[in-house]
Every structure is written in structure tokens, then in C-alpha cells.
Amino acid sequence: MILDVDIRHRQGGFALDACFQSDGRLTALFGPSGSGKTTIVNAVSGLVRPDHGRIAVQGRVLVDTKNDIVVPKHKRRIGYVFQEGRLFPHLDVRYNLLFGRWFTPRGERKASFDHVVDLLGIAHLLDRRPSTLSGGEKQRVAIGRALLADPHLLLMDEPLASLDEARKAEIYPYIERLRDEGGVPIVLVSHSVAEIARLATSVVVLSEGQVIASGPAAEVLRHTGFFAQSGLTEAGALIEARVSRHDEAYDLTVLQARAGTLSVPSLLHPVGTSLRVCLRARDIILSLKAPEGMSALNVLPGLISSIDIGEGASVDVQLDCGGDPVVARVTRKSVEELGLRPGVAVHAIIKSIAFDPEALGVTGGENM
Template identity: 80%
Template sequence: MILDVDIRHEQGAFVLEASFQSNGKLTALFGPSGSGKTTIVNAIGGLVRLDHGRIHVQEQVLVDTEKYIFVPKHRRRIGYVFQEGRLFPHLNVRQNLLFGRWFTPRRDRKTRFDDVVDLLGIGRLLERRPSTLSGGEKQRVAIGRALLADPRLLLMDEPLASLDDARKAEIFPYIERLRDEGRVPIVLVSHSVAEIARLATFVVLLSEGRVTASGPAADVLRHPHLFVPPGLAEAGALIEARILRHEDSFGLTVLQAKAGPLTVPRLMQPIGAGLRVRLRARDIMLSLQEPVGMSALNVLPGHISSIESAEGASVDVQLDCSGDALVARVTRKSVEELGLKPGLAIYAIIKSIAFDPEALGAVKSPHP
């Protein structure tokens, strides 16, 4: 188990009681402000001394209050990346990166400087000072500094919160590479559904100091009723695909998923690249017959696996499309008039322009 947390802690009137286990490469802590996300990462990093509980990281006991175990933060080998890069302004990028080495004994130094520089694409920045870097570049350097300390775990407390959309787009691919190619598991704090849909492999939902749900990202994001309070998220499926071809004359790209081919607006990635795609429930229509003579380019056959209550007049219809789990949000009236029920064969219809671009991310090993 990568991360095992079972803690209780009081800060003034706020009481945190959180328990979860994760084997995910990137575990996202998600919830509204004041739900306890930052307190959890601070407890993992040793910045908070807990009242009660235990924390294990990759089978190492960091905290166990019953056994009076509290490993000091400087001995935990936990990397921490904050909202701001917090680089030393008087040092250049190379010197900032090497600063991370000082806290790791030589015998434990396994991460190569050049490998980190290549992974994060910061080779051309090495001689520059932090004042000359963009927000995204600063965050990449801060991640590199943390990695060069050879951490057992990397904590990222809303590392994209202070960046504009352009800088976020710049850093997303590097976090994806770190998740898929790096040796260090990540815990990410986020307020953004699109962000966790793109990056997370495991999600822990928090509200008012309690864990309301946890599990693989694809499972949790299909069930918005797990989010407390309601309205934090909308239902959506996460599927993996690869780029099959580009249709440049139409400005389109065709993806291949287990569910079938998907046509989306033109992407810049090369043919064969793996992608994680989020399909929002509100963008999917259902038909009992295979539709003809319509403008939507994506029609996926499947069957209904379950029907769940949603909000007001709506329900979420869970679908199995050749092994890809999708969800469509329809009205209760539609369910009744179409006779929708578990096991029924159905066609999912998705407009090409309906794909969520913010949640479109890279994956290392897509399904064929």
C-alpha cells in the first residue's frame, strides 16, 4: 500500500477525522475550502503533529500515536510542492535544483540530475534566475528540486492554483509524465474537477473534515452524488483511447477506445498517442435504435448497467460500452417513455464538440 491514513486531529473548532488507503500513482484530495485537504498533506509531510492516528507511506510508519511514533519531517523524505514555487531568488535554476540534494544522504541519492531535467523539460533554464521564469517554469523547477531529494512521496498542494490557463496547459504534460514515468507516487490537492479528471488515478473526497468517498478516479467521477455538498462536480466518465488518425480537411481527430471510435476536434498529439478522455453525462443522449441521418458523429453501442438518482427531474444512466463505463444524464420522463432498465441494449450519442478539453490528458499505456 502506497498510502495508509487513519487520523483524528483538532484545530480550534475544526475536527478532522479521515481514513483512506490508496495504491494510486496520483492520489487527489478533493473538496471545498476548509474540508481538511491541506491539513492531511501537512500531517503526511510532518508539518502538523497529530492528536491521534497513524500514517504509513510505502509501508514505512511515519506516525502512530498509540506507539508514540512521530518521524521528524526532515527524516521522512517527503517532497512538498506549494502553490508558489518558493525558489531561492539569489540562486539560479541549477543551484535551486541541487539544493534538494543536501537533505538526502549520499547513499540514498538515486535520482539522476539529468533525468529530472529531461523529465521536466527545464534544460534551457538552468542558468536563469527565478525572477526571469514564468509561473509554470517556476513550478516545474520546484517539482524538480523536490524530486532530487529522492522522496518516497511527493505532496502537491494546489500547485496550479496560482497559474493562468496558459501556464496550466504548459505544466499539465509534465505532471502526467511524472505520474506515468516517474518512480515517486504523488498526492495532489485540488479544487478542480477537470484537473483531477485529467491527472488523478485515485480520488479522496472530503467535506467538513470527513472522507465522503474514495476510490479509482473513473469510479468516483461517474457518481456525483458522492460529492458533498452537491454541485461540486458533474457526472462524467473517464476512458482511455489512442489517436487513430487525423482528418485535417475537417479539423477533426479520430480516437480509438474500447467503446469504439470517437471523433473530436483536431488534436495536436501524434497518431498512436495515448489519451485520457472525459465524457460528461450531460453531453450524452440515448437511443433505442441505431440512429441514422443525424449530425452527431459518435454513436457507441452498449447496454444499461444501472440507473441512479441524480438531481431533481434527472437520473444518471450507467452504461457499459464494450468494457468502457459511460454515464448519461437524462430526465425521469425519458426513462419512463423509453422503458430504460438495466440490461437493455442502447446507443450512446455524443457530439464531437462536446468533449471536455480541460480534462483531456495523456496516458502512457492506452487501451488498443
């Protein structure tokens, strides 16, 4: 198990009671602000000492209050990328990057300086001062600094929260590469479903200090109810698709998934690239018959596997489209009028325009 957390902690009026395990290469801690995400990563890194409980990373016990074990933070070997970078202002980029290395035992210095610098595209910044870097550059340096200390786990606390969309888009590919290289497992704190849909392999959903769901990303994201508080409209099915061709005449890119073909607004990825696509539940319409005379380009035939009745007007209809799980958020009224129930064959209709490019990630395969 990469991460095994079972802690209780009280801080003012806030009570955290979190228990989860994760084996994901990139575990996302999701929840609205004040749900306890940062407290958990602070407890893992040693910045916060939980009142009770146990934390183990890659089998190594870091905290076990019952047995009076609390490993001090400088001995934990947990990398931490903070929301605001926290680069050392009195050191240039090179010495910021090398900072953790001084304190890493010689035999455990595995990360290659040149490789990390290359991976994050920061070679041209080495002689600069942190104050002269842009927000995106600072975060890349902060990631590099954490990696070069050869951590057993890399924590990222909303590392992109302070950046605008363009800067975020600039950093996502680096995090994807980090995840797919498989070196250091990552825990990413996020309150953006699109970000999770793009990056996470496992998801832990928190609400008011409690874990309300955890598991593989595709599994958790399909249940929109877990995201009721902050990300309801963004949740949906994660499927893997390959770029099969670019239709330049219409500015579209055609993707091939097990469920069928999907046309989406033109993407820059070359043909053959493996992508993870989030099909948001709210963007999907269900039809009993194959639609005709309609503008939507994407129609995926499938069978209803289950129906999650929630509160209010809407329900989540889980589909199996040729082996790909798809989820549609429709009204309870439609479910009754169309007679939807498990086993019924339906067509899922998705507008091409509905794809969120931010939630579209490159995968190295086996990262769903």
C-alpha cells in the same frame, strides 16, 4: 500500500476525520476549499501534527499517536510542491534544485540531476534567479527541487492553481511523464474535476473533513453524486482511447475506444497515441433507437448496467459500451418515459464539441 491515512485533527472550528488508503501512482485528493485536503497533505509532510491517528507511506509509519511516533518533517523524505512554489529567493535555480540533495544520505541519491532537469525542461533556467521566472517555470523548478531530494512520495498542493489555462496546459504533460515513469508516487490536491480526469489514477473525495469516496479514478469519477458540491457538471466516465486518424478536411481527430469510434475537435497528438478521455455525464444523451438525421457525430451502443437514483430531477445511468463504462446524466422523467432499467440496450450520443481538451490526458497505458 503507498499511502495509508487514518487521522483526526481539529483546527479552530474545523474537524478533519479522514481514513483512506491508496495504491495509485497519482492519487488525487479532491474536494471544495475547506474540505481538508491541504490539512491532510500537511499532516503527511509533517507541517501539521494531527491530534490523533496514523499515517504510513510505502509501509513506513510516519505518525502513530497511539505509540507516540511522530517523525520530524526533515526525516520524512516526503517531497512537497507548494501552491506558490516557495523557491528560495537567495539561491539561483541550480542551487534551489540541489538544495534537498545536500540533505539526502549519499546512498539514497538516486534521482539524476540531468534527467530531472531534462524531464521538466528547465535546463535553460539553471543560472536564473527565482524572481525572474514565470509562474509555470517556478512550478517546474519546484517539482524538480522536490524530486531531487529522492522522496518516497511527492505531494502537490494545487500546484497549478495560480496559473492561467495556457500555463497549466504547459505543465500537465510533465506531471503525466512523471506519473508514467513510475518513479515516485504522487498525491495531487485538486478542486478541478477536469484536472483529475486528466491526471489521476486514484481519487479520494473529501467533503467537510470527511472522506466520502475513494478508489480508482475511473470508478470514482463515474459517480457524479460525489462531486455534487463543486464538480457535478464535470464528472463522468474515463475511458482509454487511441488516436486512429486525423481528418484534416473537417479539422477532426478520430479516436478508437473499446466502446466505438469518437470524433473530437482536432488534436495535436500523433496517430497511435494513447489518450484518456473524460466523457462528461452531462454531455451524454440516451436514445433507445440508433439515431438518424442528427448532427451529433458520436454514437456509442451499450447496455444499461445500473441506475443511480439521486436527489432532485436527475439520475446517473451507468452503461457498459463494449467493455468501456460510460455514464449519462438524464432526468428521472426520461428514465420513466423511456422505460430505462438495467439490461436495456441504448445508444449514448455525445457531441464532438463537448470534449474538454483540458481533461484529455496522455497515458502510458495501465493508468486508468
